[in-house]
Amino acid sequence: MEKKFIIDTEARVERAVNYFKSGYNCAQAVVMAYDDVMGLSVEMLAKIAAPFGGGMGRMREVCGTVSGMTFIAGAISPATNPQNLDERKANYALVQRFAQSFRDENGDIVCRRLLGLEPSVERGESPMPSKRTEEYYRKRPCAEYVASAARIVAEYLTEQ
Secondary structure, eight states: OOOOOOOOHHHHHHHHHHHHHTTOOHHHHHHHTTHHHHTSOHHHHHHHHGGGTTTTTTSOOBOHHHHHHHHHHHHHSOOOOTTOHHHHHHHHHHHHHHHHHHHHHHSOSBHHHHTTOOGGGGGOOOSOOOOOOHHHHHHOOHHHHHHHHHHHHHHHHHHO
């Protein structure tokens, strides 16, 4: 039997954005806003989502916010039995739904394209995260992407 969650969309969005603005990466911020859904502590979620920031280890691949939604999809629609193809299908369908919603809203799901970075970034970028300054937040749309992902998850959970 599925557990029901009380979802205040704007509160979830605000929580995710606040995590991001306090220094957590994009993937962490989205996942941590749903600690109750994930069934894990905020600290544990920060630990396991950390490598997915910056498009997976700052490689600028799939946006960390989309990876965050993917993590959450695993809790909402778990696929724990490798022989149960219906579970896997439902899980993958939810991941695809989240990704398509994000793509529809933001134009892409790939970090470097969302940020307008040069294709040369594909050869690798320094693993050093950018310092979080007022200028960083002014020029980067990442907080908006965090809000978008948190909203997409909240809207889905509200529908259920």
